[in-house]
Amino acid sequence: MAQLADWLDQAMAAQLTPLGFQRVRLRKWVRAEKPHIHEVFEFYVLKSSANTPRWGFSLPFAPRADDLSLASKGTPKTARMDICYDPIWRNDGVVPDWCSLFHIPDWQETTEARVSRVVAMSVQRAQDYFARVHSLGDIVEIFKEEQDALEAMLRKNPERKVWSMRDLAWGLAMIARGDPQDGEMLISKFCETFGFEANDSRIERARQRARTIWDSNSEGAK
Numbered sequence: 001m002a003q004l005a006d007w008l009d010q011a012m013a014a015q016l017t018p019l020g021f022q023r024v025r026l027r028k029w030v031r032a033e034k035p036h037i038h039e040v041f042e043f044y045v046l047k048s049s050a051n052t053p054r055w056g057f058s059l060p061f062a063p064r065a066d067d068l069s070l071a072s073k074g075t076p077k078t079a080r081m082d083i084c085y086d087p088i089w090r091n092d093g094v095v096p097d098w099c100s101l102f103h104i105p106d107w108q109e110t111t112e113a114r115v116s117r118v119v120a121m122s123v124q125r126a127q128d129y130f131a132r133v134h135s136l137g138d139i140v141e142i143f144k145e146e147q148d149a150l151e152a153m154l155r156k157n158p159e160r161k162v163w164s165m166r167d168l169a170w171g172l173a174m175i176a177r178g179d180p181q182d183g184e185m186l187i188s189k190f191c192e193t194f195g196f197e198a199n200d201s202r203i204e205r206a207r208q209r210a211r212t213i214w215d216s217n218s219e220g221a222k
Contacts, residue, residue: 004101007112008043008051011119016041019127022076027051030076031130036061036176036213037139038079039130041123043101051101052088053119055126056081057139061176061209062169063202068194070202082169083142085129089153136177136213143170165190168203175210178217183210 008027021029021041028042038058043051058079063070066080073080087099099122101110133139143166150166171186187207191198 004051004110004115007115008101008119011116012041012043012123014116015119015123019123024077024079030058030079032060032076034134036136037133038076040079040081041126046095048095049102050095052095052099053122053126054081054084054086055122055129056084057133057142058082059136059139059169059173061206061213062172063206065165065168065190065194070196070200082166083139083146085126087125136173140170140173140177140179143173165194167193168206172206172210175207176213178214180211 005026012027012029013023016023016029016031019031020033021031021039024030027044028040030041031039033039036059038060039055040058041053041055043053045051058073059082060074060079062073062082064073064078064080072078087096088094099118101115101118133142167186167190171183171190174180174183174186187203188198190196191200191203196203
C-alpha cells in the first residue's frame with residue numbers, strides 16, 4: 001500500500017498544484033480562492049482497502065459536527081466537506097471501476113500509469129463540479145438540488161443520520177445570503193436531530209459570522 005500512496009501523492013500534486021490547491025494532509029487537498037468557500041478534493045480508503053476519490057465544498061464559517069460535538073473548520077487545514085460528491089453514492093453504493101485504485105503486491109496490483117489516469121479523470125470531474133459554484137447563493141442551490149437524493153439515501157440507510165449534519169451548514173449559508181427565516185428552520189432541525197441547544201455558543205458564533213457575511217455583501221452592493 002505504501003507504493004500506491006506514493007503514486008497517489010505524486011499524481012495528485014501534479015494535477016492539483018497548478019490549479020491552486022494546497023496539500024493539507026495525505027491524499028487531501030484544499031483550494032481557498034472563492035469567498036467564504038473552501039473546495040476540497042481527496043482520496044479515501046474503503047473497508048476493502050481500495051482508494052477512491054470524492055470532492056466538494058467546506059464552509060469555513062460553519063462549525064464541523066463530529067461525534068455529537070462541534071469544532072471550528074475555518075482554515076484549509078481543518079476543512080471538512082459540507083457538500084460532498086462521492087461517485088460511489090451517485091452509483092447506488094457500487095464502486096465505479098474508473099475511480100477505484102487497489103494495490104496489494106502479488107495479489108491485486110495497479111500501475112503508476114493507471115493511478116495517474118484515475119487521478120486526472122477524477123480531478124477533471126471535480127473541476128466541472130467546482131465550476132458550478134461562484135458564491136454562497138450557488139452553494140444554497142446545490143444543497144436544495146441534492147436534498148431529494150440525500151433523503152432517498154437516508155430512507156435506505158436510516159442509521160446514517162449523520163448525513164443530516166449538513167443541515168447546520170445549509171442553514172448558516174441561508175443566513176449568510178440573507179434568508180434568516182429558512183436558515184433558522186434548518187438549524188433548528190439540526191439541533192433537534194442531534195441534541196444541541198439552538199442557543200449553543202458555538203452555533204451562535206457561527207450565526208454571527210453568517211450575519212456578518214450578509215451585512216458585508218449588502219453594504220458592498222450599495
